[in-house]
Amino acid sequence: MNTHETHIMSDTIFECIIPYIQNTHDRQSLSLVCKRFYELESQTRKHIMVALCYTATPKQLFKRFPYLESIKLKGKPRAAMYNLIPEDWGGFVTPWVVEIATSFSCLKAVHFRRMIVKDGDLEILAGSRGHVLQVVKLDKCSGFSTDGLLYICRACRNLKTFFLEESQVIEKDGQWLHELALNNTVLETLNFYMTDLCQVNFKDLELIARKCKNLVSVKIGECEILDLVGFFKAAVSLEEFGGGCFNDQTEQYSAVSYPPKLCRLGLNYMSTNQMPIVFPFASRLKKLDLLYALLDTEDHCNLLPKCPNLEVLETRDVIGDRGLEVLALFCKKMRRLRIERGADEQEMEDEEGIVSERGLTALSQGCIELEYIAVYVSDITNAALETMGMHLKNLCDFRMVLLERQEVITDLPLDNGVRALLSGCQKLKRFALYLRPGGLTDVGLTYIGQNSQNIRWMLLGYLGESDAGLLDFSQGCPSLQKLEVRGCFFSEQALAIAVLHLRSLRYLWVQGYKGSSSGCDLLTMARPFWNIEIISSRRVLIGEEEIDHPAHVLAYYSLAGPRTDFPPSVISLDYVPVLEE
Secondary structure (H helix, E strand, O other), X not given: OOHHHHHHHHHHHHXXXXXXOOOHHHHHHHHOXXXXXXXXXXXXXXXXXXXXXXXXXXXHHHHHOOOOOEEEEEOOOXXXXXXXXXXXXXXXXXXXXXXXXXXXXXXXXXXXXXXXXXXXXXXXXXXXXXXOOOEEEEEOOEEEEHHHHHHHHHHOOOOOEEEOOOOEEEOOOOHHHHHHHXXXXXXXXXXXXXXXXXXXXXXXXXXHHHHOOOOOEXXXXXXXXXXXXXXXXXXXXXXXXXXXXXXOOHHHHXXXXXXXXXXXXXXXXXXXXXXXXXXXXHHHOOEEEOOOOXXXXXXXXXXXXXXXXXXXXXXXXXXXXXXXXXXXXXXOOXXXXXXXXXXXXXXXXXXXXXXXXXXXXXXXXXXXXXXXXXXXXOOOOHHHHHHHHHHOOOOOEXXXXXXXXXXXXXXXXXXXXXXXXXXXXXOOOEEEEEOXXXXXXHHHHHHHHHOOOOOOEEEXXXXXXXXHHHHHHOOOOXXXXXXXXXXXXXXXXXXXXXXXXXXOOOEEEEEOOEOOOXXXXXXXXXXXXXXXXXXXXXXXXXXXXXXXXXXXXXXXXXXXXXXXXXXXXXXXXXXXXXXXX
């Protein structure tokens, strides 16, 4: 067999193999091997995630991947979820929807996250792709109303997933859900959890359950659980339910019978008195969302022993150290744990409702299969972090916030504990550490850099002492693609030099830094395809108090070039002239 024949055969083999390669990073590496592999990857890619909508134009994406079936598109930076980014920053979905309507002929699924979506965008999407769309996700989006939802629900009759969770929807009426109930028989997932959509007729939910035999997941708003008896009876395939609400008439809830396959449950406003209705099927629960349940530490301790198959738990720090000890003792299959900060008044009522090194130590010794931990703690020690590094070998995602309270933390800095955690948990790909001044020295920052071989995303809050720590950190982290920094007060010059050292970095967000009068020190990191934006400092009204938000730096690689839709609060350094000496 000659060289030419061998080459043809290898191409043929690769053409058969590449559709089965799903990992994005593997496909990206293969596309760099040769021109033919680049072309094959282009022709066979079915799904893509665009981490920032300004990193490429819609036309560039279509030219590169003309046969996409699924797109996930992110708009505003993650900090927007905490009101740190101005509402007018950008992230408009319109140019993408126009291109989807005219070019992406194979597209069946769209997922827009933290984007500004207008009713007109949804009308165009429904009119052009409605007959083939199977998935529509508007995830933490804003700018649209129930009129826009109506376009989707009328036109998209093959819709399997309709997702609106945490989106800011202007509610005019509930006709959109009625149209969905009339037109759809294939729906599998319906989610309008954590929205303000309340004009929902429970009869429409019941009709959806009767018509859509493969309905497996429904997460809704504040609908009285007693009104859903017919829905639960009809939803025979339902595996996940979230939302609803309970009143004080406990005795009436005996009429509620959850579907036989239900194993993922979110409970809103459920108090101690209603908790027994969960007990009969608690043993089959794999996921439990208690973020908006009205349970105290004792309630957690009573419920969790009845959930031996639990794999995912979302709750607040009212679970306390005692609740974590119970979790560690009875829930050995735990893989994901999220503990948010509780309301201040709830914390005052329940003195046990704090999470500290005691609970985390017990957790890491009892739940060794954990892959994800996100937790707000009131106290933490080096020893607790060392224990986690010793036992949690499957951990891929670690996020911890040390709350600002009156307690004096005696075991700071956490340099050695963080080093032990990172060196022990070799599978970590995402890492967030948000402490308080004095929580980590420059030496600790150096340890993070040295022990983060596989980490791709990182958030650092109030860490380090000086520019030297940041520069030492930047000598490591060979895989880091996305870095977010808050409250560390490094200089512009140090930030720019660190970016140049971090060879894999594609995205940087910083709030709180030592800014120069012109911002020109940031130009040290300027290079082709690298956009640098400064979001001006501003005062924000939170409740009745005005809070100062320091300036932000946002920098990222972009094939699209500098943005043209800047609001007044954003400056692009591409347009700032370098002053002559």
